[in-house]
Amino acid sequence: MAFALRNRQELDSDQFTEMLEHSPAKAAQAILAAAGQGLVEAQLLLGQILLDGRGIEKDPGLARRWFAIAAERGSAMACNMLGRCLEHGWGGEVDQAQAAQHYRQAARTGLDWGLYNYANLLATGRGVIQDHATALSCYRQAAELGHAKSMNLLGRYLEDGVHCPRDVHSAQRWYQRSAEGGDFRGQFSHAGVLAAQGRTQDALKWLQQALEGGNANFLRVAGPALELAEQPEIRRLAQAYAARLAQLQAQA
Known part of the structure; x- marks a missing residue:
């Protein structure tokens, strides 16, 4: 990944990571410049640092707008992050139904986080009609992609036999993989x-x-x-x- 700057130089991902660690304000300016030039990955990152307040003043509302811009330009992760803003009310009103739509869009691309977040809404019936069968399918897809949180929840479905045959041994294996993947x-x-x-x-x-x-x-x-x-x-x-x-x- 490389960001084009105003002077047409490029900042590759390793340089950016080092800059964000040691000079977050400078990194934020580089991201802002690249986002303004239309680089979708920079727009996504700008939304994230605005949400976190890292190297730039925290502004969840502006973060939400940048996520929306990047999502419109095809970023699956931006769709996911816009969904999170809508689900949790970061930078605006809570809208679970709109959150579900954006998560579903991200999930359709095969993004593990999109699958996980969409499954969470399906499992609880927030913003969508409750649908454990589809939630289970999404958790399974995300788990098979290596998503640790989804592994744990897939394990729960298997242990309880919810919308699937009960399989305690498989559940235990998924729990172990989730634990080793870092999910608390x-x-x-x-x-x-x-x-x-x-x-x-x-x-x-x-x-x-x-x-x-x-x-x-x-x-x-x-x-x-x-x-x-x-x-x-x-x-x-x-x-x-x-x-x-x-x-x-x-x-x-």
Whole structure:
């Protein structure tokens, strides 16, 4: 990937990554210049740094507009990010139905994140009619592309036998792959399997990783669940989950 700048020089992806790390304001200006010249990838990146406030003043509304511009020009990831803005109300009103349309558009290109986000709405019936069969299909497609979060949710469908034959062994394999892929919910699911097999120390390792990577919503549910564990070592870890949740809430 290369960005054309106003002086017609080019900044390749490695240079950009280094610039963003060491001089985010300079990188932001380079992205802004390239986005203004119509480079779709730069428009997508400009939306992201405006959303994050990295190297440039945070402006979710403007981020949403740049995602829309890049989406109109064919960027599947921009469609996905525009969907996220609409789903969560970043930079404007919440519109779950419009979010679903953009996720569906991204999903049709085979984008793993588009498949995952569209499946989430289908599974919960937000913005669309609830459709577990299509949600399962999307999660499976994304999981097969290597999407760790989708692996965990595919595992749940398989474990529970929701709109598919129940297959506990396949579910466990997907949980393991999700955990190894870095998804904190997958790590928690995989730890549950290990704990049930009597592999408490292995379970504790994955629970610790889930603790370190988990967000507040996850910790709010996972902590009380650990309090019900048979193993005292795992029950004690619930206190660490509660402390981490309190820390995240204080930072919010």
